[in-house]
Amino acid sequence: MGYKTLCFGLTCILFAYYIYTPIPKNIEEPWKVRIIDAAIKITSLMATLLEKIGLKRFDELFSIIMKLDYTQPISDENITVMDITFSDIPVRMYLPKRKRENLRPAVIFVHGGAFVLGSCKMTALDLLNRQTAKNLGAVVLGVDYRLGHQYQFPVAHEDVVSVLKFFLQDKILAKYGVDPTRVCISGDSAGGLIAATVAQLIQNDPEFKNKLKAQALIYPGLQVIDTSIPSQRENEHGPLLSKKLALELACLYLTQDKTLPQAMMKNQHMPHGSRHLFKLVNWSTLLPEEYKRNHVYTEPILGRLNPSYSALLDSRLSPLAVNDSQLQNLPLTYILTCQHDILRDDGLMYVSRLQNVGVKVSHDHMEDGIHGALSFTASPVYLQLGIRIKDMYINWLEENL
Ligand SMILES: *[C@@H]1O[C@H](CO)[C@@H](O)[C@H](O)[C@H]1NC(C)=O
Ligand SMILES: *[C@@H]1O[C@H](CO)[C@@H](O)[C@H](O)[C@H]1NC(C)=O
Ligand SMILES: *[C@@H]1O[C@H](CO)[C@@H](O)[C@H](O)[C@H]1NC(C)=O
Numbered sequence: 001m002g003y004k005t006l007c008f009g010l011t012c013i014l015f016a017y018y019i020y021t022p023i024p025k026n027i028e029e030p031w032k033v034r035i036i037d038a039a040i041k042i043t044s045l046m047a048t049l050l051e052k053i054g055l056k057r058f059d060e061l062f063s064i065i066m067k068l069d070y071t072q073p074i075s076d077e078n079i080t081v082m083d084i085t086f087s088d089i090p091v092r093m094y095l096p097k098r099k100r101e102n103l104r105p106a107v108i109f110v111h112g113g114a115f116v117l118g119s120c121k122m123t124a125l126d127l128l129n130r131q132t133a134k135n136l137g138a139v140v141l142g143v144d145y146r147l148g149h150q151y152q153f154p155v156a157h158e159d160v161v162s163v164l165k166f167f168l169q170d171k172i173l174a175k176y177g178v179d180p181t182r183v184c185i186s187g188d189s190a191g192g193l194i195a196a197t198v199a200q201l202i203q204n205d206p207e208f209k210n211k212l213k214a215q216a217l218i219y220p221g222l223q224v225i226d227t228s229i230p231s232q233r234e235n236e237h238g239p240l241l242s243k244k245l246a247l248e249l250a251c252l253y254l255t256q257d258k259t260l261p262q263a264m265m266k267n268q269h270m271p272h273g274s275r276h277l278f279k280l281v282n283w284s285t286l287l288p289e290e291y292k293r294n295h296v297y298t299e300p301i302l303g304r305l306n307p308s309y310s311a312l313l314d315s316r317l318s319p320l321a322v323n324d325s326q327l328q329n330l331p332l333t334y335i336l337t338c339q340h341d342i343l344r345d346d347g348l349m350y351v352s353r354l355q356n357v358g359v360k361v362s363h364d365h366m367e368d369g370i371h372g373a374l375s376f377t378a379s380p381v382y383l384q385l386g387i388r389i390k391d392m393y394i395n396w397l398e399e400n401l
Helices: 002-019 030-052 058-067 123-136 155-167 170-175 190-204 230-234 243-253 259-265 275-281 344-356 384-400
Strands: 079-086 089-096 104-110 139-143 178-188 214-218 332-340 361-370
Touching (some): 079 155, 089 123, 104 123, 104 190, 139 155, 170 178, 178 190, 214 384, 230 344, 243 259, 332 344, 361 384
Parallel strands (some): 104 139, 104 178, 178 214
Antiparallel strands (some): 079 089, 089 139
């Protein structure tokens, strides 16, 4: 009893402390954002404690909480929803019920969660994919790729590739009435990174006969090479996604060794022999002037980590760091970036690089945007910002797919 009271008291004090942490002035619904932010920070702290005393891995507490939000596949009068598998990978399919004369467009959605958390079954994504299916009359697929730490790089990537390989076969597209010239891959956050790499693969690999018409990337991460870009410096402590939390989770896709996230915090994680990649992610040349502010460019420091991780050179973790020849075949692209987001500059740099090689890009920048807002579009905690992002993304698909 005394112990529980003490814990409850401490949590209240922490909550009060976190809730008064300053957040950027232009943020809409600041109290809701503060509450969500405080909840995430307390969860992080508890996750760290549980890990220190050896009870749970860092990601497990987040995973338990997020699983409470998974939904069942529930059809409604307009859409049939099914949990099925493609090439043994679980997918949730949204199939419009209304018979159509013409073939349908299709959207494959890759969820975020730092490669270690989340599912297309989360309420907000279920609503998003359902609404996409309804508004566009599209076949929509949410992909439940396998997650780290259990399945390490490149399993999540390969699962998404397997699903696309299966789905893009002529006979499968025909089975679901999909027009092979109207397929889009979408993703948010880490899912945006996977979507971007899979789009690069499909557009450049002759093995894929049916190509993509579009890719839509919502506040994507697009590189792991430079962890000291201006948006990471400015938003290191959030709101919602702090640099430390992002790295501690995402590194589990490569290793459970804590020296990797620690080195990444200091931009000292890249192995010798990777310097040729720096110019491809150089914010000092790729960012529009207004985002450089007074920041001074410093190169990542090489060769500090032992053992080193060769996966950090793999373009499947840094789709921004490929040469122009691999970018020029990319399809029509939608990129949404948020001002108050560590991943902001990844998106901004990809916009520059794609435009430089003549890829058609639509770019929406949310001046009051924060990372992860799209996951808060359903009660009990929904953000107007999340609903705006959802509508902008679906409107873009309606006009372009
Ligand atoms: C189904 O579509 C109709 C027509 O657009 C709409 O009025 C109705 O609310 C939709 N039902 C659901 C459950 O979304
Ligand atoms: C990055 O860009 C700056 C400014 O254009 C330049 O001085 C620097 O040499 C570049 N560094 C690399 C590694 O590309
Ligand atoms: C671009 O990268 C690919 C694969 O890494 C390589 O084969 C090709 O030669 C490169 N092209 C240029 C122009 O550097």
